[in-house]
Every structure is written in C-alpha cells, then in structure tokens.
Amino acid sequence: MRLLLKNRFLIVFLPVFAILYMLVGAITWYVYIDQKDRILKNTVANYSSYLDQRNNLILALLSPTVSDISYLARQRSVRKYSGKKEDIELLKEDMQLMAMSNRDYKQVRFIGPDGKERIRLNWIDGKLQNVPDSVLQDKSNRYYFRNALKLKPGEIYVSPIDLNIEHGHIEVPYERVIRFATPVYNLKQELLGIIVINQYLNGYFSKLSDENRGVNRHFMFLNADGYWLMGPPNFPVFGFMFNNLANENFAHYFPNAWDTISLQAAGSVYNDNGLFVFRHVSIANDFIIGKQNNLNNLISDPQNDWVFVAHLKKTDITQLLHLRVLLWSALLLSALVLFFIAYFISRYRYKEQLYIAELNSLNEVLEDKITERTRELTKANLELKSVNEELESFSYSVSHDLRAPLRHISGFVDLLFKKNEEELNDKGKTYLRYIKEASREMGKLIDNLLNFSRIGRAEMKLVRFDMSSLVGEVQKAIERDNRERDIRWHVESMPEVKGDYALLRQVWYNLINNAVKYSSKKEYTQIDITWEEEENQYVFSIRDNGIGFDMKYIHKLFGTFQRLHSDAEYEGTGIGLAIVRRVVNRHGGLTRAEGVPGEGAVFSFSLPKA
Numbered sequence: 001m002r003l004l005l006k007n008r009f010l011i012v013f014l015p016v017f018a019i020l021y022m023l024v025g026a027i028t029w030y031v032y033i034d035q036k037d038r039i040l041k042n043t044v045a046n047y048s049s050y051l052d053q054r055n056n057l058i059l060a061l062l063s064p065t066v067s068d069i070s071y072l073a074r075q076r077s078v079r080k081y082s083g084k085k086e087d088i089e090l091l092k093e094d095m096q097l098m099a100m101s102n103r104d105y106k107q108v109r110f111i112g113p114d115g116k117e118r119i120r121l122n123w124i125d126g127k128l129q130n131v132p133d134s135v136l137q138d139k140s141n142r143y144y145f146r147n148a149l150k151l152k153p154g155e156i157y158v159s160p161i162d163l164n165i166e167h168g169h170i171e172v173p174y175e176r177v178i179r180f181a182t183p184v185y186n187l188k189q190e191l192l193g194i195i196v197i198n199q200y201l202n203g204y205f206s207k208l209s210d211e212n213r214g215v216n217r218h219f220m221f222l223n224a225d226g227y228w229l230m231g232p233p234n235f236p237v238f239g240f241m242f243n244n245l246a247n248e249n250f251a252h253y254f255p256n257a258w259d260t261i262s263l264q265a266a267g268s269v270y271n272d273n274g275l276f277v278f279r280h281v282s283i284a285n286d287f288i289i290g291k292q293n294n295l296n297n298l299i300s301d302p303q304n305d306w307v308f309v310a311h312l313k314k315t316d317i318t319q320l321l322h323l324r325v326l327l328w329s330a331l332l333l334s335a336l337v338l339f340f341i342a343y344f345i346s347r348y349r350y351k352e353q354l355y356i357a358e359l360n361s362l363n364e365v366l367e368d369k370i371t372e373r374t375r376e377l378t379k380a381n382l383e384l385k386s387v388n389e390e391l392e393s394f395s396y397s398v399s400h401d402l403r404a405p406l407r408h409i410s411g412f413v414d415l416l417f418k419k420n421e422e423e424l425n426d427k428g429k430t431y432l433r434y435i436k437e438a439s440r441e442m443g444k445l446i447d448n449l450l451n452f453s454r455i456g457r458a459e460m461k462l463v464r465f466d467m468s469s470l471v472g473e474v475q476k477a478i479e480r481d482n483r484e485r486d487i488r489w490h491v492e493s494m495p496e497v498k499g500d501y502a503l504l505r506q507v508w509y510n511l512i513n514n515a516v517k518y519s520s521k522k523e524y525t526q527i528d529i530t531w532e533e534e535e536n537q538y539v540f541s542i543r544d545n546g547i548g549f550d551m552k553y554i555h556k557l558f559g560t561f562q563r564l565h566s567d568a569e570y571e572g573t574g575i576g577l578a579i580v581r582r583v584v585n586r587h588g589g590l591t592r593a594e595g596v597p598g599e600g601a602v603f604s605f606s607l608p609k610a
Contacts, residue, residue: 024334031330039319040275044268047218047277047310054219054308055281061204062283064102066156066298069180069197072098073154078184081110081192083118092119092130099128106164106175107198113149113191115140139196148181148194151299156182158283160303161201161229163241170241176201176229205230218316220309224302226250226258232311250309261307274313281306410436460500460586464610467494467540470501471529474508478516486524487516494531495538498610503583510576511542511603519546519600526600534606537589541604549595557593580605 031038072078077090091110099108099121110119117136122129139145148157159179164171181196221230226249228237235253239245251258257269257276269276283300314320413436424432471491479487497504512527519525528543549557558581581591584605595601 028330028334035323035326036320039317039323040268040270043275043312043317043319044277047312048266048268048279050219051277051279051308051310054221055279055286058281058306059286061199061201062158065105065180065197065199068098068101068105069156069182069195070154070297073182073184073195078110078192078195079186081184081186088119092121095119095121096128096130099123102199104200104203105197106177106200107196109139109194109196109198111139111145111194111196113193115142115145118193144179144181144196145194147299147301148183148196149191151183153183153185153189155297155299156180158298158300158304160223160301163238164198164200174202174238176205176238218310218312220250220307220311222250222307222309224305224307226262226307229306250307254311261309274311275317277310277312279308281308410440460503462498463501464496464498465501467497467531470505471508474505474512477509478512482516485516485520488524488526489529490527491529492531494540495533496610497538497607499587499607500583503586507580507583507605510580511605514576514603515542515544515546515601517546519544522546537606537608539604539606541602543600543602545600548597548599548601549593550597551595554593558591577603 072094075091075094077087077094081087081091095108095110099105103123103126106123108121109117112118116138117131120131120136122131144157144159147159151157157180159181161176161178164175164177177198177200179196179198181194183194184192186192217232219230220228220232220235223229223240225240227240228235228250231237236245236248239248251262254273254276256271257273260267260269261276261278264278266279268278282305283298413432416432468491471494475489475491512529515527516525519527522545526543526545529541530543531538531540533539558577577591580603584591584607588608589606591603591605593601593603
C-alpha cells in the first residue's frame with residue numbers, strides 16, 4: 001500500500017510543478033503590466049479608509065455639542081425664563097455647568113428675541129468668566145442669529161467653519177470656530193431667546209495635524225468652494241475670509257483635479273500633480289440622513305459641504321519607483337518558490353491518502369463494535385422491560401393478596417370487641433382499638449399501592465379537553481370536603497390540553513388537596529393556580545401559603561411513602577406525589593417543587609402541547 005502511494009506522490013509532484021511554473025509565468029507577466037494600477041488602487045483604498053476616519057472624528061466633534069445644547073434648551077431654567085434677576089441667575093448657573101464640561105465652548109450666549117445678548121460666558125486665560133452687562137453686544141445682524149430665528153422648537157442650526165470675528169474684525173490669533181444655535185420656546189410656544197455655542201476648533205485641528213504625521217501631511221480639509229480649512233503649510237487657509245486671498249483656493253492650484261472632485265461624491269484622480277483621493281462630507285448627507293446617527297434635528301448651513309482630500313505627489317508613492325526591481329526579483333525567485341510549493345502540496349496529498357486509508361480501516365472496526373454494542377443494549381432493554389412488568393405485577397398481586405387477611409383481622413377485632421366487651425378491661429379495649437386503627441391505616445396504604453400500580457399499567461385514553469373545566473371540578477370537590485375552612489382561590493383561565501382526563505384529574509386533586517391540607521394551620525388558606533406557555537409545553541403551578549418545606553429534602557418529595565411531616569401533624573400515606581410524578585411522566589411532562597419553611601410551597605408540572 002505505501003509503495004503504491006509513493007508512486008502516486010511522484011506522479012502528482014511533477015504535474016503540479018509544471019502547472020505552477022506556467023501559472024507563475026502568467027502571473028508575472030500580468031503583474032508587470034497591471035501592478036501600477038494595483039498599487040494605485042491599494043493606495044486609494046488605504047487613504048479612503050483614512051478619510052472615513054476623519055469623517056468619524058467630525059461626527060465625534062459634533063455629536064456631544066448637539067447633545068449639550070439640546071440638554072440645556074430643555075432645562076427648566078430656560079423654559080421658565082422671564083427676564084427677572086432670579087431667572088437670569090438660574091439660567092446662568094446651568095450655562096456655566098455646561099460650559100465647564102468642554103473648554104472648547106469658548107463663548108456660550110443666551111440672546112433675546114431682539115438680538116441683544118442677555119447672558120454671555122467666555123473662557124479667558126483658562127477661566128470661565130461672566131461678561132458684564134455693559135459689554136454685552138447686539139447680535140441681531142449676525143447670520144447665525146437670523147437663521148436660528150427661523151427654526152422650530154428643538155431644531156439646531158449649525159454654522160460653517162470660519163474664523164471668529166469680534167467687533168467687526170477677525171480675532172487674532174486666528175481662532176477657527178463653528179457655531180450651534182437653537183431657539184427656546186415656553187409652553188405657550190412663545191420665543192424666549194436663542195442659545196448659541198461658539199465652539200473653537202484650534203485644538204481639534206491641531207489634534208488632526210499631530211495624529212499620525214506620516215499620513216496627515218497629505219491631508220487637506222476644504223469647504224464647499226475649495227478653500228482650505230486645513231492643509232499643508234504652503235497653502236493659505238481660510239482664504240475666503242481675506243480679500244487679498246480670494247483666488248487662493250484648491251481650484252487655483254489644481255484645476256484639473258478640481259474639475260473631477262467638485263462633481264463626484266468620492267473617488268480619486270491621478271495626473272501630473274500626483275494622486276488625489278477625495279470624499280465629500282456634509283452634515284446633511286453624512287450625519288442627518290445616516291441611519292446610525294440621531295441628528296435629524298440639525299439644520300446645517302449649505303457651506304457645510306466639506307471635501308476631504310489626501311494629496312500624494314508621485315515621489316510619495318514609493319511602491320511605483322520600486323516596481324521594476326520587485327518584478328525582476330519575483331522572476332528570479334519564482335523557480336525556487338515553485339519547487340517548494342509543489343513539493344509541499346504533493347507531500348500533503350500523499351499524507352492525506354495515508355490518513356484516509358487508516359481512517360477507513362478504523363471505521364470498519366468501529367462499525368462492528370457499534371453493531372455489537374447496539375445488540376447488547378437492545379437485549380438489556382428487553383430484559384429491563386420484562387423486569388419492570390414483573391415488578392408491576394408483583395406489586396399488584398401483593399397488594400391485592402394482603403387485603404383479604406387484613407379484612408379478617410379487622411373483622412375479628414370487631415367481633416372480639418362486641419362479644420367480650422364486658423369481660424375486657426380498659427387496657428384490652430385500648431389494644432383492640434390500636435389494632436383496629438393500624439389495620440385501617442394499612443388498608444389505606446394497600447389501596448394507594450394498588451392505585452399506584454394500576455396507574456403504571458393502565459392504558460391511557462388521550463382526548464382533548466379544557467383544563468379550566470377539570471380544575472373547576474376538582475376545586476368544587478375540595479370545597480365540599482372542607483366546608484368549614486376559609487379557602488381563598490385565585491385560578492387563571494387555562495388552555496385546552498391533550499391527555500387522559502381521569503389520570504390528570506388525580507394529579508390536580510392530589511396537588512390541590514395537599515395545598516389545602518398543609519395550610520390548615522394558617523388563619524386562612526390561599527391557593528393560586530396559574531399557568532404559562534413555553535416553547536413546546538404548558539407549565540401549570542399550584543401555590544399555597546402553608547408550612548412549606550426545606551429544599552434540602554426536595555429529593556424525597558416525589559418518592560413512594562416519603563413524608564416530611566408526621567401523621568400526628570398531617571394525615572397521609574406519602575404516595576400522592578409519587579402518583580403525580582408517574583402520571584405526568586407518562587404524559588411526557590416533568591414535575592418540580594419549591595418551598596420555604598413557614599411561607600408556603602409551589603408545585604408545578606408540565607404537559608407537551610398537543
């Protein structure tokens with residue numbers, strides 16, 4: 001067998017080597033022609049992923065601010081603002097708490113409907129300061145105020161990113177800023193004012209520049225008109241804010257690339273200036289409409305159609321410079337690599353055939369063992385079934401044969417007592433009474449044992465019936481036997497089931513009768529009968545407020561002649577729960593119980609759905 005497999009190994013090895021050699025030759029030729037485009041595609045994919053990360057950072061910047069301004073607008077101090085001194089102090093306190101959560105909220109304002117500032121908080125030299133009333137300004141002519149006046153309650157206006165202007169002049173040093181503004185209405189839908197957050201972005205832009213310098217040196221952040229909001233040092237930023245830089249934009253430096261970038265949502269351009277990977281980002285498309293974000297209350301300025309661009313000069317794509325060297329190296333190494341690949345593939349196939357042959361041999365042995373074991377288990381099952389039938393028959397015969405001598409004992413005791421009553425002393429009468437009571441108890445045990453044996457042997461008559469009717473019938477029987485008891489019932493309406501009506505009646509009677517019996521020493525008896533539906537079965541439960549039981553004896557509850565309480569406390573033979581378990585098991589269900597001493601117990605059983 002091994003010699004044959006070794007010959008097959010040689011037969012496989014030579015064709016595999018030849019096929020792989022031809023395949024590598026074809027691949028080498030394809031790589032030589034196509035590798036340039038492949039490198040460009042990989043570079044575009046890497047930088048597209050990088051631009052997606054920038055997009056997520058923008059969302060991470062906006063989302064907390066939107067949450068903060070929305071939260072502040074819902075505060076009672078805002079909704080109940082009336083202009084009184086105490087209202088101003090309450091509102092100012094809430095605004096301070098929000099401003100202290102983010103030091104990039106450099107100005108937080110509350111502006112009245114007339115455009116005049118009512119409250120203004122500024123971060124100055126690392127301290128949050130309240131601007132005095134004498135310095136408060138009129139912002140009625142500012143675009144973000146006018147746009148916010150048009151909004152509905154709950155909507156938030158997001159301004160373009162620009163440089164902060166104070167008293168008509170661009171603030172020095174330059175501070176990049178984006179503004180969030182939302183109107184505030186009272187319960188009568190009357191406008192109370194506008195909340196405005198000026199969020200400074202210098203720290204954020206610095207973080208963009210400092211992270212992963214090897215990648216960020218290629219990153220450009222443009223507004224809708226192609227002006228740099230962030231870019232390499234040799235390109236002017238925020239040119240639209242300065243008259244002398246009005247033409248200094250991306251289109252001026254890279255017109256061929258801008259023709260494509262301005263028209264497409266995302267993609268790449270490769271020309272004499274290098275590789276441009278771009279992606280348009282806007283609050284309207286990426287944040288509001290995006291299903292993963294809950295920012296549909298934002299009203300964004302049209303200028304917030306930003307463009308992310310990664311620009312790589314040709315010299316930055318080093319893979320292209322080394323392409324020819326890599327190709328020749330691949331050709332020189334291909335023969336050696338092919339040899340080892342072909343060898344290992346063929347060797348693997350050789351070992352695989354060996355393993356398969358061994359497994360087939362083992363499977364044959366295993367199948368023989370399984371067949372023999374199955375035969376032994378079948379024989380054991382038949383023997384066990386025969387033993388169980390003999391035990392059932394023996395139990396029934398013993399119980400039946402014991403009843404006759406027991407009746408004789410009881411009858412002779414009665415006869416002895418009647419004919420010799422005058423001759424018997426008190427001690428003799430007491431002994432006869434003990435014998436009479438013992439024979440009566442033994443009669444009960446025999447009757448229960450006969451019933452238990454009969455349940456195991458009787459053929460079940462399965463029918464569909466309403467479980468509520470059966471429980472109601474048992475409930476009435478229990479009440480007739482306990483007329484003097486105060487029993488309070490809570491019984492839920494139950495579904496139809498399929499089972500043996502008489503046997504399940506015995507189950508309900510035993511469980512409910514136990515619940516009533518073991519709660520007899522309570523002021524009143526509370527019986528709760530409920531049910532629940534599980535995947536493939538119904539589970540019925542009986543809860544009482546009786547003496548309960550200790551869970552450490554749970555293993556004894558459903559055994560024959562097992563009792564947790566003495567006959568002096570509660571009557572019983574200890575076979576009722578064993579009957580319950582046998583009936584439920586024959587129906588394909590399970591039984592369980594839970595109890596707490598002194599607080600009651602819950603007995604449950606399940607039945608499969610019909």
